[in-house]
Amino acid sequence: MSIAIKPHLRIVAFLHTWLDSIYQSAENVSRSFPFLINLVLDEHDTRMTRGEIVFEQFCTIHAIAFERVDECHQPTPDYIIALGDGRAVAEVKQIDEDENFTAISGSRTIGDHVRAKINEARNQVRVSANGGKPTILLIYNNLDPLQLFGTEQHDFVAAMYGEPTLRISVKTGQISDSFEGLNKSFRRGKNDSFSAVGLLKCTGEGPVVHLYENMYAKVPLEYSRLPEGITYTRFEVQAHDGA
Numbered sequence: 001m002s003i004a005i006k007p008h009l010r011i012v013a014f015l016h017t018w019l020d021s022i023y024q025s026a027e028n029v030s031r032s033f034p035f036l037i038n039l040v041l042d043e044h045d046t047r048m049t050r051g052e053i054v055f056e057q058f059c060t061i062h063a064i065a066f067e068r069v070d071e072c073h074q075p076t077p078d079y080i081i082a083l084g085d086g087r088a089v090a091e092v093k094q095i096d097e098d099e100n101f102t103a104i105s106g107s108r109t110i111g112d113h114v115r116a117k118i119n120e121a122r123n124q125v126r127v128s129a130n131g132g133k134p135t136i137l138l139i140y141n142n143l144d145p146l147q148l149f150g151t152e153q154h155d156f157v158a159a160m161y162g163e164p165t166l167r168i169s170v171k172t173g174q175i176s177d178s179f180e181g182l183n184k185s186f187r188r189g190k191n192d193s194f195s196a197v198g199l200l201k202c203t204g205e206g207p208v209v210h211l212y213e214n215m216y217a218k219v220p221l222e223y224s225r226l227p228e229g230i231t232y233t234r235f236e237v238q239a240h241d242g243a
């Protein structure tokens with residue numbers, strides 16, 4: 001007796017086999033079709049956030065050894081990663097919602113989203129920094145399809161070092177100075193457990209990581225020894241440091 005397979009069942013069987021083959025060769029596929037591997041991995045481990053999935057893709061593509069840290073009763077970072085000859089910890093936070101953001105418009109205070117994630121992550125990186133390990137906070141924008149709202153460069157700078165401020169002379173009305181001012185998350189003795197804060201992002205070329213240096217870090221990163229694929233912005237201490 002022969003059994004006829006309906007055309008739509010053949011398609012389903014083909015897709016199932018195709019997706020399994022993609023999952024088995026995740027590294028190769030993620031280089032060319034990052035959006036596909038996101039979909040497949042979402043189906044295989046629903047415990048992971050999209051940001052964590054993208055981070056593991058990034059590490060795999062750039063041959064960065066990583067180990068997921070088991071959760072326990074104390075706050076812990078998400079990952080331990082190899083950086084040069086040493087190891088660092090990485091915490092991945094994700095922006096999921098904001099009632100001020102819609103498909104057609106959005107308003108925000110510059111730096112608020114990044115500042116909030118710094119506050120969320122401080123306890124998870126403190127023990128590692130006290131133990132001498134560099135620590136990295138990565139923020140993934142799962143809110144905005146363009147991955148811009150709340151995670152542009154000026155958001156990171158404002159959150160870390162203060163909101164852009166102008167000094168204006170009351171006599172002349174002229175701008176006499178400009179600097180980063182209020183609401184800074186980083187200064188000497190404050191949040192120095194973070195070595196860097198960075199953006200984790202999906203692009204047409206695959207996932208990317210860009211770090212922003214915490215110039216007050218207890219354990220600074222060795223930027224010249226960072227793995228290929230990690231870009232960064234460094235800062236210098238300005239005269240208004242104590243503000």
